[in-house]
Amino acid sequence: MKRRQRGSFYRKSLIWLLLITSIPGFITAGCIYWFSVSQIENDLSALHQSQIEERVKNVDDQLMYLELSLSHWAFSxxxxxxxxxxxxxxxxxxxxxxxxxxxxxxxxxxxxxxxxxxxxxxxxxxxxxxxxxxxxxxxxxxxxxxxxxxxxxxxxxxxxxxxxxxxxxxxxxxxxxxxxxxxxxxxxxxxxxxxxxxxxxxxxxxxxxxxxxxxxxxxxxxxxxxxxxxxxxxxxxxxxxxxxxxxxxxxxxxxxxxxxxxxxxxxxxxxxxxxxxxxxxxxxxxxxxITSPVMALSNIILIVSLAGLLLALMLSWLASIRMYSPIARLIRRFSGDSDFQHEGRMDEFQYIENQWNVAASESLNLQAKLNDQLPGLRTGFLLQLLQGHLHAYSEEDLRERMKRYGWNVENHCFHVLHIRLTGDRILNERYAHGDQSLVTFAASNIMEELAAHRFEQFSVMNFHDLSVGLFIMSPADMPLSECLNAYGEEITSAINRILKLQVTITISRQTDTVRRMAETFMEVERAAGFRQFVNQNQILNMEELSAVEANHETNYPFALELDIIQSMRSGKLATAEDLIAQFLKVIQSYHGTEIQVQQSMLQLLGSIQHMMLQSGVNPFRLFRGANLFERLSDIRDPDKMQHWMKEQVVVPFIQERESRANLQSKQMIEQTVGYIQANYMKDLSLESCADLAGTNSYTLSKLFKQNTGVNFIDYVTELRLVKAKELLRGTDWKINDIAEAVGYQQRYFNRIFKKQTGITPTEYRDFTPDYKKDDIRQKSTTAVRKP
CATH class of the missing domain: 3.30.450.20 (PAS domain)
Structure with missing residues (x-):
């Protein structure tokens, strides 16, 4: 590899490094030796004198105490x-x-x-x-x-x-x-x-x-x-x-x-x-x-300083190379495969600065392109969020993703507006067939332009089906009810004037949880059905809907229903029980009456049975033909209803799933054990057996240990040794032949036999009683040499 040329910066930094490491060492050692020793001697002398005075006072106090004690006794x-x-x-x-x-x-x-x-x-x-x-x-x-x-x-x-x-x-x-x-x-x-x-x-x-x-x-x-x-x-x-x-x-x-x-x-x-x-x-x-420790310390400091200087001179050269390595890597990164060439008096840092400016310019161009694509990324994220595709993410993860998209979500609440364009007669008269996307695009632009004057953070979603969504974020302490109504009136007036179409606007309730946005959007879409079935402008604010309308159509916890089904599919009994309890509390807070709570629970039961059918479990066979809907309708207590759902619905389903998994694993291990017993004399491996069982080696090893109590290798080894002992007792074959007959080489066979039994195969055969040996000799004349 061709050695790269080092620039002027390396030579200058090496010289300065040598000077910096050598001069302070001499100055420090000299100052300590020539100035500090005298000062320390004076300080130690003063300390010695102070100690003498304290100890003299102690001696004087003892003698004075003795005099006073004697006088006390003399006057007694x-x-x-x-x-x-x-x-x-x-x-x-x-x-x-x-x-x-x-x-x-x-x-x-x-x-x-x-x-x-x-x-x-x-x-x-x-x-x-x-x-x-x-x-x-x-x-x-x-x-x-x-x-x-x-x-x-x-x-x-x-x-x-x-x-x-x-x-x-x-x-x-x-x-x-x-x-x-x-x-x-x-x-x-x-x-x-x-x-x-x-x-x-x-x-x-x-x-x-x-x-x-x-x-x-x-x-x-x-x-x-x-x-x-x-x-x-x-x-x-x-x-x-x-x-x-x-x-x-x-x-x-x-x-x-x-x-x-x-x-x-x-x-x-x-x-x-x-x-x-x-x-x-x-x-x-x-x-x-008094001063000997100081003198010894000063001499040690001087010696260490001299040694440190020599070491610093040696390390300075090594350190300069080490310190220069990041610069060299930067130069190689900027220059690529070509060698660094000096341009006039340009040193390494000037070269890096020049290349950095080029990279910064390219970065700005890429950032500008990214900013152009950011609205599309935001819209894509919101569509996934509102359609429930991000249900697996936690609240913290969703808020973090929104921060990365440039939104401020701290202490903010959220609203969703659904705008649908109506008026088929006018649409067919003024626009050609297939222009619905263009009309929707025009409406979304109008909404975006008007929203920019009223809201700090918002995003417009074009559904391309004569409907548009508007996602609004506002501070939690700022009421938006009047502002949203005014904004709805403004949109209605603008679309009526420009597009000559009527508008139905549905305004959601305020929510402070991002994970509930899919449920909120579903409620908004359902609430749109409360409009009067006439071609006229309408604004539906869910905060102002009548209790009857809201209770009959919008207040069903679809998100909790989905969580319950997912937890049952995953076999999480405790989680499913907690979610069912939460489901009951939510529908009680929504409705409060018995019939409405029962209707919601029956709807949940129907959804669970639908999930069972999708999972391959027949509810009729699982519940032995029982009419669960009739039994659930007879329950009047919420706690009993929750317990019944757990014991009669959730637990049987989870146990059925687990029993199916256990039966399959048992059959797999029985098949593997049979294969090992039939082919123990061959070259067996965990991977080959896993391929035959239709699984991977990790799963087979885990299930084998659970069902047999030993791992795969130990089971094969024990089986082979049992067969070898039978041949040692029942035949006069050579040890080499017996080793090959059970799938081992002789040297490895002797070693593993002694490791397991504590004796060699020959010693094991010698321990066989003499009356069996004669019988063995007779049988061995007719025995087959190899199985």
């Missing part, structure tokens, strides 16, 4: 002045209450490791939390130092304050952190101390929340610079250097970047105000731990 009456003189052995119940209160205090906060109550008296007593006397001088000395302190409540680590090391002791020592409160609370002469010792490990874990990274340092120090607690995650050297750096700063709290070796730390520090002193917290997190 349980720790009043009577404890100094109380005999704890004799008053064991009070002793037990004190112990219980200390246990409750111990369990009130997870940070508490130990709770003790020391009471100074002649025989000092210590509750920890159980009661016992203190005899150890070192313990007495330590608690007396706590009692001698001028402060009523304070924090202490005991060792550091006792030794007075002024903060020169290295951090990391496991010194207990204790809060002390003298009792009774608020007393000028306290006689005991209530101490709460914190669990150092849990306190350190709380402190670690200030640095939510595996790296860095976090510690708590006193005003003197003594490190009270430290997580030791960065080593003691970092703690000491960082403590010195914080102490050298004048601000009590803040944030700064601290360079230590090859690492940069983001340091946050501040004060925690306790009841007797100020503690300073220090949190240092390495910037690499």
């Amino acid at each position: 009456p349980r720790y009043g002045a009577d404890l100094q003189e109380l005999d704890f052995v004799y008053h064991f119940q009070d002793t037990r209450d004190v112990t219980k209160s200390l246990v409750v205090l111990h369990g009130s906060n997870p940070l508490i490791q130990d709770v003790s109550l020391y009471i100074e008296r002649n025989e000092p007593v210590l509750f920890k939390p159980e009661h016992y006397k203190v005899d150890d001088p070192s313990i007495l000395s330590e608690y007396r130092k706590l009692l001698d302190d001028n402060r009523s409540i304070y924090w202490t680590d005991r060792v550091s304050e006792a030794e007075g090391d002024n903060g020169q002791r290295p951090s990391g020592l496991h010194d207990p952190v204790t809060i002390v409160h003298k009792i009774p609370g608020g007393s000028a002469s306290p006689f005991g101390v209530l101490t709460v010792t914190l669990d150092r490990e849990r306190f350190v874990n709380v402190l670690r929340t200030l640095t939510p990274y595996n790296e860095g340092a976090t510690f708590l120090m006193e005003d003197s610079g003594n490190i009270l607690l430290s997580d030791n995650s960065a080593g003691n050297d970092v703690d000491v250097l960082l403590r010195q750096e914080v102490m050298n700063r004048e601000q009590p709290s803040g944030t700064f970047m601290w360079q230590q070796g090859d690492k940069t730390y983001s340091v946050s520090y501040g004060q925690l105000k306790r009841v007797d002193k100020l503690w300073t917290y220090v949190s240092a997190a390495p910037m690499t731990a």
Whole structure:
């Protein structure tokens, strides 16, 4: 195949596509790498600082809660002045209450490791939390130092304050952190101390929340610079250097970047105000731990951008070919078999535009021709609609077709006018024989011209038999009764003046259903018979007809009668029952009297029996000679009449049709089974059997399954295997001969035999009892080799 030449548009689009895909990738990656990383680092640092402040507040709240809880217990009456003189052995119940209160205090906060109550008296007593006397001088000395302190409540680590090391002791020592409160609370002469010792490990874990990274340092120090607690995650050297750096700063709290070796730390520090002193917290997190995800992400973005650029360059070439393919198809479509030839500087789009203009011009010509034929199409559709040929279409389908013909049918109602020209004497005098079509054509033109001044949507139908129909669509909220009467007068005057003929005009009732137009037109034609049998102009408006005239001639639901007959022919029992009920309601609304309802139902029964005869069913044999008309006339109740029509007319007919179909199918299958049993050793197929039965393969397969319980292939296979087993048991034929005798090749026979029975033909023969084998040998000498 000759390769087509690509135009200038392809080359230009490829160049631009390469530039568009490469340049933005570099710009985006560079901006993300050089500008976004710094901004993200600042944002992450601010976020880190905000988290530190929240967590510091959490630590401060826990310590404050502990202080308030201890003060609450210290002021409790349980720790009043009577404890100094109380005999704890004799008053064991009070002793037990004190112990219980200390246990409750111990369990009130997870940070508490130990709770003790020391009471100074002649025989000092210590509750920890159980009661016992203190005899150890070192313990007495330590608690007396706590009692001698001028402060009523304070924090202490005991060792550091006792030794007075002024903060020169290295951090990391496991010194207990204790809060002390003298009792009774608020007393000028306290006689005991209530101490709460914190669990150092849990306190350190709380402190670690200030640095939510595996790296860095976090510690708590006193005003003197003594490190009270430290997580030791960065080593003691970092703690000491960082403590010195914080102490050298004048601000009590803040944030700064601290360079230590090859690492940069983001340091946050501040004060925690306790009841007797100020503690300073220090949190240092390495910037690499904070920004490492951003750096990794930016590097990944850069690598992906470079890879994407290379991929984009490769795909750009492929995409340009793909993008150009629709243009190439358009050019091939417009140019046909000839190659696209450049005309001067004309590119592909200019060529397509030129060809498009040519095609558009041809399309306009075709559209103009279609518009010329549209009135004829509309007239043809209306004739089919009014004559009932479109009864199978639904209301939605009919309205959709009318929309395609250019009509607006939304929220519109419909009228039909029937105009018949009368006056045979004048017609014979003024016009030659055979001019009826010309006269009718002239009348339809007059109607169309006059209707154009009054109605927005209408269509004139020329019946070519001195009668013309007019189909009118109008908005549902616009009454047309007076307008239609005036239009009838105008038509009458014009035809009288021009054609010298009389006119009979019949105006239908208004309807909003397209499917009822056939019934409406039938009523209009019948209503035309109500004119006076004289040659004079007459206008019959069905809205103004007397009740007697309308009831006697026009109000019979022919459309419902046709639906009932069609549903019975189709075997739809439920549909037929619903339509009969609807038929009864309609004729009751039309007539109301008993005799008229019965007459309509008798007419329906006659139509049904006529349909039965056309279908090949004899009503006399079906109903066993019963006089259905007499029985129907005796019924006086509408519900009973509906039930009788269903049970005595509809159901027997449908059952008769079904029984005929079942009998025919049974005979067909019996014939097919007999043929298979007689020819099982031959090459059988579903199609050949269907041809013999006079049907198609699908129908035969379905009926065969329904009547035999198995499908066609399984039945043939089972029959052949049964015959093969008989030959295996009754003869000593070779397996190959038996396979041919039942219509199989040996290899396929062995495979399908084992699939069905689970053993091979040889194994099946070997399972035959020995006493039968001798008999087989005797019979096989005289057996025929093949059936």
